[in-house]
Amino acid sequence: MALIPSIIDGDEARHADGILAILNHAIVHSTALYDYHPRTAASMGPWFAARRAAGAPVLVIEDSAGVAAFATWGPFRPFPAYRHTMEHSVYVRHDARGRGLGRLLLTALVERAEAAGVHMLVGAISADNGPSIRLHEACGFHHAGTVREAGRKFGRWLDLALYQRILSGPADPAEG
Numbered sequence: 001m002a003l004i005p006s007i008i009d010g011d012e013a014r015h016a017d018g019i020l021a022i023l024n025h026a027i028v029h030s031t032a033l034y035d036y037h038p039r040t041a042a043s044m045g046p047w048f049a050a051r052r053a054a055g056a057p058v059l060v061i062e063d064s065a066g067v068a069a070f071a072t073w074g075p076f077r078p079f080p081a082y083r084h085t086m087e088h089s090v091y092v093r094h095d096a097r098g099r100g101l102g103r104l105l106l107t108a109l110v111e112r113a114e115a116a117g118v119h120m121l122v123g124a125i126s127a128d129n130g131p132s133i134r135l136h137e138a139c140g141f142h143h144a145g146t147v148r149e150a151g152r153k154f155g156r157w158l159d160l161a162l163y164q165r166i167l168s169g170p171a172d173p174a175e176g
């Protein structure tokens with residue numbers, strides 16, 4: 001029987017290079033990220049700092065090659081009334097896909113968000129990203145709408161599909 005991989009909290013010194021490699025592969029080869037150019041190693045300090053500022057976990061699954069997959073969240077939009085909504089991301093290294101790691105991490109991320117009192121998680125998914133859309137549907141996310149021609153990459157317009165999952169808390173948070 002296959003072992004269930006461990007999910008650990010990411011550590012900047014240990015995991016920054018592996019996360020960067022996964023992000024850059026997605027940037028160069030796919031529409032999963034709407035960047036045009038690979039990021040530099042120097043970008044990872046601010047990347048981790050932004051997660052800490054958002055109180056967000058960086059969940060990691062390791063394998064013998066390093067970081068096999070990670071998931072995290074950050075602010076959805078930079079205005080106070082959005083503060084209970086987080087935009088999440090989940091990435092699996094290209095040679096580790098199709099083995100259940102994405103589902104495992106997204107499920108764990110939802111549990112962490114519930115525990116942290118997040119009201120809603122939103123995935124902003126390029127509409128041509130079938131595997132991610134099916135993963136989100138399999139994990140209880142619902143299609144909230146699609147923004148047509150929201151981005152442009154590889155010589156074509158990209159539609160952005162929003163997938164949301166409303167969580168249990170907080171019921172009546174303070175405003176202001």
Ligand SMILES: CC(C)(COP(=O)(O)OP(=O)(O)OC[C@H]1O[C@@H](n2cnc3c(N)ncnc32)[C@H](O)[C@@H]1OP(=O)(O)O)[C@@H](O)C(=O)NCCC(=O)NCCS
Binds near residue numbers: 032092096131132134
């Ligand atoms: C999307 C992604 C995270 C899925 O991770 P994964 O570990 O390969 O997915 P899993 O093996 O856990 O599959 C979970 C479910 O997702 C769906 N899925 C995953 N890959 C799929 C594929 N290639 N085609 C169709 N459905 C797929 C299926 O519903 C699957 O459930 P099933 O195995 O019961 O059929 C991975 O493909 C990835 O990292 N892609 C590049 C980055 C990315 O797009 N991230 C999301 C940005 S919004």
